[in-house]
Amino acid sequence: MSAAAATPPKKANRIGLEVISYKGARTTLCAGCGHNSVSERLIECFFELGVPPWQVAKFSGIGCSSKSPAYFLGMSHGFNAVHGRAPSVATGALLANRHILGVTLSGDGDTASIGLGQFMHMLRRNVRQICIIENNGVYGLTKGQFSATADAGSTLRSGAVNELPPIDCCVEAIQLGATLVARTFSGDKRQLQAILKAAIVHQGLAVIDVISPCVAFNDHEGSTKSYAYMKEHGQPLHEVDFVPSFEEIEVEIEDGAVREVTLHDGSRLRLKKLGGDYDPSEKLRALTAIHEAARRGEVVTGILYLDTGRKHFAELLNLVDEPLATLPESRVRPSRQALDQIMEELR
Amino acid sequence: MGIVQAASQPLEAQDSTSEIVNDFSIQVATVNGSGSQTANAVLMRAIFQMGIPVSGKNLFPSNIAGLPTWFTIRANRHGWIARKKEIDLLVAMNAETAREDVAQLQPGAAVIYDQPLKLEAVRSDVHWYPVPFDELVVPVCPQARLRKLVRNMIYVGALARLLDIDLEEVRQALFKQFGERKVKAAELNWGAVQAGHDYAAKNLPKTDPCRVERMSANAGKIIIEGNAACALGAVFAGVTVVAWYPITPSSSVIEAITSYLERFRMDPETGRATFAVVQCEDELASLGTVIGAGWAGARAMTATSGPGISLMAEFTGLGYWAEVPAVIIDVQRVGPSTGMPTRTMQGDLLSTAVLSHGDTKHPMLFPSSMRECFTLTGEAFDLAERFQTPVFVMTDLDLGMNNWMSDPFPYPEEPVQRGKVLSAEDLKRLGGFARYQDVDGDGVGYRTLPGTPHPAAGYFTRGTGHDERARYSEREDDFMNQMDRLSRKFESLRGNVPEPYLDEDADAHLGLICVGTSRYAVEESRDQLRREFSTPTSYLRLRAYPFTAALRDFIRRHERVYVIEQNRDAQLLLLMRLELDPEDIARLRSIRYYGGAPLDARTVTEEIVRQEGR
Numbered sequence: 001m002s003a004a005a006a007t008p009p010k011k012a013n014r015i016g017l018e019v020i021s022y023k024g025a026r027t028t029l030c031a032g033c034g035h036n037s038v039s040e041r042l043i044e045c046f047f048e049l050g051v052p053p054w055q056v057a058k059f060s061g062i063g064c065s066s067k068s069p070a071y072f073l074g075m076s077h078g079f080n081a082v083h084g085r086a087p088s089v090a091t092g093a094l095l096a097n098r099h100i101l102g103v104t105l106s107g108d109g110d111t112a113s114i115g116l117g118q119f120m121h122m123l124r125r126n127v128r129q130i131c132i133i134e135n136n137g138v139y140g141l142t143k144g145q146f147s148a149t150a151d152a153g154s155t156l157r158s159g160a161v162n163e164l165p166p167i168d169c170c171v172e173a174i175q176l177g178a179t180l181v182a183r184t185f186s187g188d189k190r191q192l193q194a195i196l197k198a199a200i201v202h203q204g205l206a207v208i209d210v211i212s213p214c215v216a217f218n219d220h221e222g223s224t225k226s227y228a229y230m231k232e233h234g235q236p237l238h239e240v241d242f243v244p245s246f247e248e249i250e251v252e253i254e255d256g257a258v259r260e261v262t263l264h265d266g267s268r269l270r271l272k273k274l275g276g277d278y279d280p281s282e283k284l285r286a287l288t289a290i291h292e293a294a295r296r297g298e299v300v301t302g303i304l305y306l307d308t309g310r311k312h313f314a315e316l317l318n319l320v321d322e323p324l325a326t327l328p329e330s331r332v333r334p335s336r337q338a339l340d341q342i343m344e345e346l347r
Numbered sequence: 348m349g350i351v352q353a354a355s356q357p358l359e360a361q362d363s364t365s366e367i368v369n370d371f372s373i374q375v376a377t378v379n380g381s382g383s384q385t386a387n388a389v390l391m392r393a394i395f396q397m398g399i400p401v402s403g404k405n406l407f408p409s410n411i412a413g414l415p416t417w418f419t420i421r422a423n424r425h426g427w428i429a430r431k432k433e434i435d436l437l438v439a440m441n442a443e444t445a446r447e448d449v450a451q452l453q454p455g456a457a458v459i460y461d462q463p464l465k466l467e468a469v470r471s472d473v474h475w476y477p478v479p480f481d482e483l484v485v486p487v488c489p490q491a492r493l494r495k496l497v498r499n500m501i502y503v504g505a506l507a508r509l510l511d512i513d514l515e516e517v518r519q520a521l522f523k524q525f526g527e528r529k530v531k532a533a534e535l536n537w538g539a540v541q542a543g544h545d546y547a548a549k550n551l552p553k554t555d556p557c558r559v560e561r562m563s564a565n566a567g568k569i570i571i572e573g574n575a576a577c578a579l580g581a582v583f584a585g586v587t588v589v590a591w592y593p594i595t596p597s598s599s600v601i602e603a604i605t606s607y608l609e610r611f612r613m614d615p616e617t618g619r620a621t622f623a624v625v626q627c628e629d630e631l632a633s634l635g636t637v638i639g640a641g642w643a644g645a646r647a648m649t650a651t652s653g654p655g656i657s658l659m660a661e662f663t664g665l666g667y668w669a670e671v672p673a674v675i676i677d678v679q680r681v682g683p684s685t686g687m688p689t690r691t692m693q694g695d696l697l698s699t700a701v702l703s704h705g706d707t708k709h710p711m712l713f714p715s716s717m718r719e720c721f722t723l724t725g726e727a728f729d730l731a732e733r734f735q736t737p738v739f740v741m742t743d744l745d746l747g748m749n750n751w752m753s754d755p756f757p758y759p760e761e762p763v764q765r766g767k768v769l770s771a772e773d774l775k776r777l778g779g780f781a782r783y784q785d786v787d788g789d790g791v792g793y794r795t796l797p798g799t800p801h802p803a804a805g806y807f808t809r810g811t812g813h814d815e816r817a818r819y820s821e822r823e824d825d826f827m828n829q830m831d832r833l834s835r836k837f838e839s840l841r842g843n844v845p846e847p848y849l850d851e852d853a854d855a856h857l858g859l860i861c862v863g864t865s866r867y868a869v870e871e872s873r874d875q876l877r878r879e880f881s882t883p884t885s886y887l888r889l890r891a892y893p894f895t896a897a898l899r900d901f902i903r904r905h906e907r908v909y910v911i912e913q914n915r916d917a918q919l920l921l922l923m924r925l926e927l928d929p930e931d932i933a934r935l936r937s938i939r940y941y942g943g944a945p946l947d948a949r950t951v952t953e954e955i956v957r958q959e960g961r
Contacts, residue, residue: 021802025818052800053802053805054797054798054799054800054801054802054804054805055798055800057643057797057798059639069807070807070819074805075802075804075805076797076805077795077796077797077798077804077805077806077807077808078805078806078807078808078809079639079642079669079807079808079809080807080808080809080810080811081635081638081639081665081810082635082661082662082665082810085631085632085635085661085662087632087635088590088627088631088632088633088634088635088636088639089635089636089638089639089642090639091625091632091635091636091639092588092590092635092636092637092638092639092640092641092642092643092645092647093639093640093642093643093797094639094643095588095623095625095636095640095645096587096588096639096640096641096642096643096644096645096647097643097644097645097796097797097798099798100643100797100798117628117629117632118628118631118632118635120628121627121628121632125625314623317620317623317624317625318619318620319619319620319623320614320617320619320620320621321617321619323643323644323798324587324588324621324622324623324640324645325587325640325643325644325645325796325798326644326796327585327587327621329585329762329763331614331621332585332586332587332612332621332622332646333583333584333585333759333763334582334583334611334612336758338611339579339583339756339758342579342607343569343755343756346569346570346571347567347568347569347570
């Protein structure tokens with residue numbers, strides 16, 4: 001993030017909170033776990049954008065990744081629910097209060113196996129929230145079984161080979177209705193930050209598949225979700241910069257080298273071309289890029305798909321502006337006359 | 348001590364030739380998808396409009412069109428509207444089942460039947476009323492493709508003539524049934540009613556004894572299905588988030604809720620919805636959505652049936668342990684497994700009470716009437732939010748999908764109870780809070796809602812072990828403290844659930860206990876036991892689990908207490924055994940029926956007599 005990187009974060013953000021207000025409990029995950037980097041980026045991004053933590057609610061299922069909501073935004077409400085089912089819990093909560101910004105954090109087991117149904121249907125609904133998949137291709141808490149996102153041909157530490165094709169969560173997200181879809185790597189601090197910030201201001205469902213290596217069970221040779229593999233085979237589609245609505249752009253880049261997308265709140269996403277010109281508004285192009293890279297044994301990263309035009313679920317349901325949860329009785333209990341009228345019709 | 352039959356005291360002495368007025372049952376045997384439901388609803392409504400207590404029950408297959416369906420109407424001047432096993436009038440429209448249907452009749456019953464079926468050859472001890480439906484329908488319905496649907500109205504007309512049902516009442520019922528938007532269809536069907544009536548007047552001399560006579564038992568009453576009554580209960584309780592997955596027999600709960608919400612809950616200023624209804628991908632997601640919404644402060648609910656309840660087990664445990672309000676309406680059907688999806692049962696009592704793994708206990712409410720569907724659904728929301736836990740409303744297919752007479756519903760006079768929720772102002776005053784601390788001694792902690800603008804509002808909700816500040820913990824003292832507090836909470840809840848309905852006879856040695864729709868058979872059985880066997884009984888109808896002291900006290904006042912229920916394994920009785928002392932349990936006897944039809948009084952009476960005679 002060129003603009004922010006030029007000016008190091010001040011002690012307090014624009015709503016007067018210090019970074020400590022965005023921290024959570026001390027992590028209990030392994031040292032070097034990619035998930036901890038994601039937590040750190042979330043802390044930085046929410047702090048730097050000045051989002052009040054009490055406007056955020058965190059959701060997760062079961063697994064290492066699902067523990068991590070305890071490790072950032074400690075002031076926010078959090079709900080560590082049941083395995084694979086965070087999407088439904090988040091959907092309910094975000095309908096009850098459409099002003100809450102949801103962050104659902106889950107792993108590849110949670111998302112692509114036990115929770116695949118809920119994940120798919122959350123995509124269709126375009127529930128406004130950030131859904132981060134900390135994808136390491138392996139079940140960590142149960143000590144190292146393949147997950148459904150493990151690439152065909154990749155191996156476990158024991159040498160066992162996965163013969164099955166992987167489920168690509170980004171492909172599903174693009175096809176089924178998520179409106180911001182990105183893939184990144186927990187080790188790419190700059191790209192992850194920019195994508196997270198875009199997701200925070202996006203008015204729709206943002207799905208971010210973060211390749212987040214498991215140092216305990218899947219960081220060896222033969223894994224395609226290791227630090228080494230991603231450093232070698234990660235292929236950015238573009239350089240992603242996020243310019244928040246409250247900041248001026250300091251460096252102008254020459255025309256044609258950058259694709260700029262204005263987000264809902266006036267923030268700008270600047271995608272600096274690397275090699276070819278990648279247009280993230282084209283679904284088919286995005287799917288092709290993912291498949292072609294996979295054939296080459298590479299992993300494309302960046303903003304794969306972005307649609308700022310589609311209504312999110314609360315809008316589709318035509319909900320009132322106020323949170324449903326706290327509407328006063330006078331607005332949710334129909335009148336005595338209404339009941340009389342219904343009774344009369346049933347006579 | 349046995350029960351002996353008293354010198355039989357039927358309601359009134361009747362010889363075989365005398366009339367039977369306002370006391371009969373009609374069974375209409377048709378094929379589903381043939382439009383017979385409308386005809387049957389019109390027939391039932393016409394009798395209702397004549398002021399005669401009446402019930403209608405649809406015994407239908409799990410199928411869209413082409414399989415046998417039976418609709419029974421029972422009219423009874425004393426108000427006994429349980430299913431009656433004996434059929435007095437059969438309308439045999441289904442060639443496939445007609446012979447078997449006729450064979451099952453008691454001597455002296457009457458049969459209206461499709462003439463070409465030539466049923467009169469089957470037996471000679473019943474009254475025959477052949478009607479040439481295909482001939483009659485042609486002149487009244489020129490469009491051949493509609494004849495299949497209109498033809499059923501002919502038996503309504505014929506029955507009206509044979510039973511003395513006022514034709515004007517039939518006309519009114521018919522036009523009401525079709526509604527203002529389908530006047531043309533109503534007129535077409537009215538023609539068929541008249542054709543049937545005229546045919547019967549000219550060709551069918553009355554030989555059976557049944558007929559109606561106008562009464563005034565139904566003044567001011569309404570007709571409604573239990574599912575719609577539950578829906579109204581939810582709407583008037585201020586439900587805001589509804590998540591569901593379609594399943595027979597509960598789907599119409601949500602369909603009714605949706606239509607009432609769209610009518611009465613659009614914000615008048617913005618035209619936008621003060622509610623969200625989400626059709627989910629399965630029952631797991633339905634309850635997950637409800638739990639999420641309840642956690643965030645919405646009045647949230649779902650409706651389902653047994654298979655859905657099974658799928659909701661995991662989330663129910665989360666709701667219990669993380670302490671999140673939720674209302675689940677279970678319209679019970681026949682299980683196990685897919686079972687008989689369109690037949691009724693009280694088969695989920697035991698599994699729902701302790702749904703999910705680990706130690707869990709869940710409150711259940713047992714509506715038995717349309718009014719209770721309305722009031723107890725409303726009460727479920729208050730209990731769920733006050734006690735921060737999932738609450739189950741246990742109805743069944745008989746209650747939910749059949750039309751029932753009812754007094755109009757009372758407007759809820761009490762304000763809704765949202766439970767212990769701390770606002771930002773509260774937090775400013777208190778400085779902070781511990782989510783799972785028993786501050787008031789009732790086992791119920793204070794909660795905050797996400798979005799509450801205060802730095803101390805947030806807490807971490809989890810299905811894992813936690814201490815009273817909601818922090819992760821695997822310590823035995825933390826875990827046991829939480830489990831013990833949840834037990835205390837359940838005891839507080841026990842003091843706040845609806846008390847049972849009680850009708851005690853000072854002379855009775857026997858007590859009868861039931862829940863829900865079993866009441867109609869049990870109440871009529873008490874009448875049979877009194878008249879036919881000179882045996883008075885006392886009666887307790889439970890309205891909630893956990894049970895209150897009223898149950899124990901009732902049992903102690905009687906020598907033997909029959910627990911009557913619609914399942915194989917005496918689930919209600921087993922729940923009592925979990926809570927009662929051995930000497931109280933020793934007084935309990937069990938009567939079960941689990942065939943899928945609504946329970947009838949004679950089954951109950953015969954079983955009590957048999958067990959007492961032992």
